[in-house]
Amino acid sequence: MSALEAAQAALAAEHAAVYGYGVVGGRIGEERRAEATAAYEGHRARRDALRRTVRDLGGEPAASAAGYELPFAVPDTAAAVRLAAVLEDRLAGVYSDLVRAAEGPLRREAAAALREAAVRAVRWRGTGVTFPGLAERVRVRP
Template identity: 85%
Template sequence: MSALDATQAALAAEHAAVYGYGVVGGRVGAGRRAEATAAYEAHRARRDALRRTVRDLGGTPVVAEAAYALPFRVADPAAAARLAAVLEDRVAGVYSDLVRAAEGPQRREAAAALREAAVRAVRWRGSDVTFPGLAERV
């Protein structure tokens, strides 16, 4: 996978995460609302940075879908927390690919994004995975 392709995949995942956190924020309990808001803002910032990176690599940034299919029904705070963990796992997976495809500063940024997503996933899930970013590929 080229650095441009991996960056586009990360951008698409960030679009989906921003959308998903809109759902999380609407269903999560009041005690975790600030955490959901912080994650939402972090994903928006990463999304915006990835748009610039795609342009720097000579590409046209992928655009967000009008809506995204959720992996399950989110009707209560527990489901919202599960969705947040899934979103972070998915984002970690694409950043894992980007770490492998990128070089230099972009690789360091991808590694930082992977680490941040893994930490957020642990917080939402309450447990960790052995190899963040690779969990969905097993």
């Protein structure tokens, strides 16, 4: 995967995360609303930075979709918290690809984004994973 392809994938994931956090914000309880708002704003900032990155790499930034299919229904606070953790896990995956594909400052930015996604996922879920960004890809067979 080239750096441009990985940056486009990260941009697409950030578009989806911004959408998803809109749903989270509508269902999250008051006690975690500030956390959801901070995540939403952080993903908007990352999305905007990735648009510039894609242009700098010679690409045309992918536009966001009008809507996104959620992985499950989000009727309440518990589901909103679960969705936030899933969004962060997915972002960790695409940022791990960007870390592998990029060099220099872009690689450092991707590593920072991967770390932020992993930390947010732990905060939402309450537990961590051994290798953030790889958890959904590696399947251990008994």
